[in-house]
Amino acid sequence: MGERPREIETLIDMMARLPGLGPRSARRAVLHLIRKRAVLLAPLAEALRRVAETVRECPRCGNVTTADLCEICADDRRANGEICVVEDVADLWAMERGGAFKGRYHVLGGTLSALDAVGPADLRIPDLVQRVRDEGISEVILALNATVDGQTTAHYIAEELTGTGVAITSLAQGVPIGGELDYLDDGTISAALKARKGF
Amino acid sequence: MGERPREIETLIDMMARLPGLGPRSARRAVLHLIRKRAVLLAPLAEALRRVAETVRECPRCGNVTTADLCEICADDRRANGEICVVEDVADLWAMERGGAFKGRYHVLGGTLSALDAVGPADLRIPDLVQRVRDEGISEVILALNATVDGQTTAHYIAEELTGTGVAITSLAQGVPIGGELDYLDDGTISAALKARKGF
Numbered sequence: 001m002g003e004r005p006r007e008i009e010t011l012i013d014m015m016a017r018l019p020g021l022g023p024r025s026a027r028r029a030v031l032h033l034i035r036k037r038a039v040l041l042a043p044l045a046e047a048l049r050r051v052a053e054t055v056r057e058c059p060r061c062g063n064v065t066t067a068d069l070c071e072i073c074a075d076d077r078r079a080n081g082e083i084c085v086v087e088d089v090a091d092l093w094a095m096e097r098g099g100a101f102k103g104r105y106h107v108l109g110g111t112l113s114a115l116d117a118v119g120p121a122d123l124r125i126p127d128l129v130q131r132v133r134d135e136g137i138s139e140v141i142l143a144l145n146a147t148v149d150g151q152t153t154a155h156y157i158a159e160e161l162t163g164t165g166v167a168i169t170s171l172a173q174g175v176p177i178g179g180e181l182d183y184l185d186d187g188t189i190s191a192a193l194k195a196r197k198g199f
Numbered sequence: 200m201g202e203r204p205r206e207i208e209t210l211i212d213m214m215a216r217l218p219g220l221g222p223r224s225a226r227r228a229v230l231h232l233i234r235k236r237a238v239l240l241a242p243l244a245e246a247l248r249r250v251a252e253t254v255r256e257c258p259r260c261g262n263v264t265t266a267d268l269c270e271i272c273a274d275d276r277r278a279n280g281e282i283c284v285v286e287d288v289a290d291l292w293a294m295e296r297g298g299a300f301k302g303r304y305h306v307l308g309g310t311l312s313a314l315d316a317v318g319p320a321d322l323r324i325p326d327l328v329q330r331v332r333d334e335g336i337s338e339v340i341l342a343l344n345a346t347v348d349g350q351t352t353a354h355y356i357a358e359e360l361t362g363t364g365v366a367i368t369s370l371a372q373g374v375p376i377g378g379e380l381d382y383l384d385d386g387t388i389s390a391a392l393k394a395r396k397g398f
Contacts, residue, residue, distance in 0.1 A: 003270050004270075005263065005265040007249045007253050007254060010246050011243075011247060011249075011250050014242060014246050015243075017239060018231060020219070020220060020224040021228070027289065028289065029217040029220070030250075031288055031289050032217060032218050033247070033250070034263060040213065040216060041251045042248075042251045043213060044213045045244055045247035048232070048240060048241075049241075049248070050209075050210075051229075051232070051240065052236060052241045052244055054204070055206060055233060064204065064207060064233060065204060066204040066205075067204075071202050071204075088230070088234075089233075090230050182223075
């Protein structure tokens with residue numbers, strides 16, 4: 001076919017690597033961007049550049065932030081005694097949309113996986129144990145996805161925390177089997193949090 | 200909820216304005232970008248910046264290009280006598296994927312629309328008439344979408360071109376290759392029946 005400019009091909013290839021976009025929708029998105037050059041293309045480039053330059057991982061909890069500590073770790077009004085353990089930032093956002101949890105978070109960044117060679121140190125699990133000791137935590141809520149990997153990771157963390165004296169809970173059944181937090185409605189997440197039980 | 204950094208909110212809002220992405224998929228895409236910061240986020244920002252800086256409209260046909268003329272207008276091997284008129288660049292790309300057309304293009308940039316106040320001059324229709332006269336065109340193929348607006352625009356262009364002596368054709372209408380009658384709309388079946396040909 002008549003070749004597209006290399007710059008456009010590169011952009012289409014990259015857009016097609018985003019979740020939810022394939023080659024066809026990436027082409028449509030890129031043409032849309034070119035048509036809306038002034039109001040969307042240049043501002044989007046700038047927004048991406050700013051995120052690339054300013055966003056980092058919160059050293060305490062693993063949330064995304066542009067400051068030294070993330071908004072949640074830095075918020076004095078949040079309860080200090082509770083840590084909610086989530087797999088990734090999308091799950092943290094999902095929990096926050098529910099609005100039922102007022103404590104702190106710990107973002108693992110994934111789940112244990114023998115297949116993908118993901119071990120405890122890759123998941124900030126030692127950091128979690130350290131935080132439980134240092135911050136005087138009374139309860140750790142394991143809000144991991146109801147998948148095999150998520151539950152394997154939950155059991156591993158529970159074992160690591162025995163001996164610290166902390167109460168370990170998990171989200172109530174009510175989270176559908178095989179479901180992922182980021183896809184759940186807010187009400188279900190709130191209900192599951194309220195009905196949490198001993199792990 | 201615990202606030203997300205403003206930079207991330209801005210990026211999510213912009214991504215959600217792309218066709219095919221909503222607020223939820225935009226959140227997922229942005230988190231994916233942050234996780235793949237080195238290999239995707241920064242390169243995507245750079246790719247967008249380059250497209251914003253280099254891509255322009257081909258002054259002859261309206262295709263996207265980074266040069267003075269687009270690849271197709273600048274290609275000596277393509278037939279000079281035929282112009283294929285399409286609504287936008289996505290349609291040009293679709294025609295080129297087919298690979299059956301070896302002539303030149305003219306991209307209107309939309310269709311005539313009284314509702315949206317789109318007139319002939321907004322669609323480069325005067326440019327098309329000028330090209331037909333200047334470039335010694337023998338055939339204009341109207342490859343506009345089979346929608347009401349597309350066909351209105353096709354009729355308008357055909358009227359504008361009467362008197363130039365150019366042959367005006369349009370894409371055949373009928374049953375798509377691989378199409379099943381049971382799944383086709385009535386209009387398509389009627390059109391295919393009217394245009395039936397010897398077997």
